[in-house]
Each structure stands twice: as structure tokens, then as C-alpha cells.
Amino acid sequence: MAQGTVKRAGKRTQAVNEKRQAILTAALEIFSRVGFHGARLEQVADSAGVSKTNLLYYYPSKEALYIAVLRQILDIWLAPLKAFRADFTPLVAIKEYIRLKLEVSRDYPQASKLFCQEMLQGAPLLKAELTGDLKTLVEEKSAIIAGWIASGKLAAVDPHHLIFMIWASTQHYADFAIQVEAVTGATLQDEAFFQRTVDNVQRMIIEGIRVR
Structure with missing residues (x-):
């Protein structure tokens, strides 16, 4: 029973x-x-x-539903960053983070578009999330990057700007997918184009932070 x-x-x-x-x-x-x-x-x-x-x-309410959708998007977007750990080899960790972010752009383009719209509007319904959990997570991962830099494992770059650059270069393929397709004739759904994108974005960022 x-x-x-x-x-x-x-x-x-x-x-x-x-x-x-x-x-x-x-x-x-x-x-x-x-x-x-x-x-x-x-x-x-x-x-x-x-x-x-x-x-x-x-x-x-519609607002409650909208906020729930945005929070789910944040969970999706931040999952790769949460997986970023200090015990990884720095360049390997950052390459993997770039790949995971591009997978998110490929698999969740609608989520990226909605999140981008919210940011462009000043994040009126997501401000608390951005200044709370997101800020805390970014500070935690920035400290890991700063530790790698201090130990001579990465070039001296600002950790925040490195994270921002990775966001910009990976989310671009979702937020501006129509433009990318118009110029290249391909999208991230094309496996060969996806792999070329991963390789090129990884190479350009990694070469900028590799210790000379």
C-alpha cells in the first residue's frame, strides 16, 4: 500500500x-x-x-512566467562556467569552456536571443539575478583565472575581460545567427562549420592568453 x-x-x-x-x-x-x-x-x-x-x-502572472524562463536561460548559460575548476590545466580549461559555450549557442538559440533582448532593454526583470548569483559566480571564476596568471600559467590579462570576450565571441553565433548564415552560408547546425568555429575561436583566444 x-x-x-x-x-x-x-x-x-x-x-x-x-x-x-x-x-x-x-x-x-x-x-x-x-x-x-x-x-x-x-x-x-x-x-x-x-x-x-x-x-x-x-x-x-505573465511577469512570473517570463522571469522563470529567464532564470532557466541563466542556468543553461552558466552551466559551462560553473564547471570551470582550478585543478584543470588553464589552456585546456579555457578551450573546453569555449567549446561548451558554442554548444549552448548551437543548441539553445532561442534562449540566447531572449536573453540578449532582456539585456538590451536594461534587464528590468533580471537585475537582481545579474547582481547576485551571476556576479558571485563570475568573481569566483575570475579569481581562478587570476591565480593562473599569478603563477605564470597565463599571460597577464584582466580575468573579467577574458570572460566577457568568450561570452561575446561564442554567443554571437546565436544572437546574430541570421547574419552569420547570410555571410557564410552555414549555421552551427552544420557539424563541419561548428567544428571550424570551435577551432578558430579557441585558437584566437588561446593565442592571446598563452604565456610567451
């Missing part, structure tokens, strides 16, 4: 999680296409296959 109750509870939890994710996925697609102000909760509910009432049970 108890085991059956546990199984039913587990199935309910799984169903709730799946419904939440369906709503977030639908919301990401619509917010990234028409923006916060252009999106309607009815659109999101229809796309997610739930009623508007059901959607509001999980996310009580």
Missing part, C-alpha cells in the same frame, strides 16, 4: 514537472519571437497544451 502511494506520488511529481517544462518551452518560443509585451498567456497555454487557468496555477 505504502509502495503504491509512493509510486503514485512519484508519477504526479513527474507529471507536474513535465507540465511546467512544457509551459516554459512554449513561453521561451513565444517570448523570443514577439517579446514580453507582445506575448499573451493564451498563446503560451495553447502552445503548451494546457488551459490558461492551469498555466496560472503554476505561474500566477
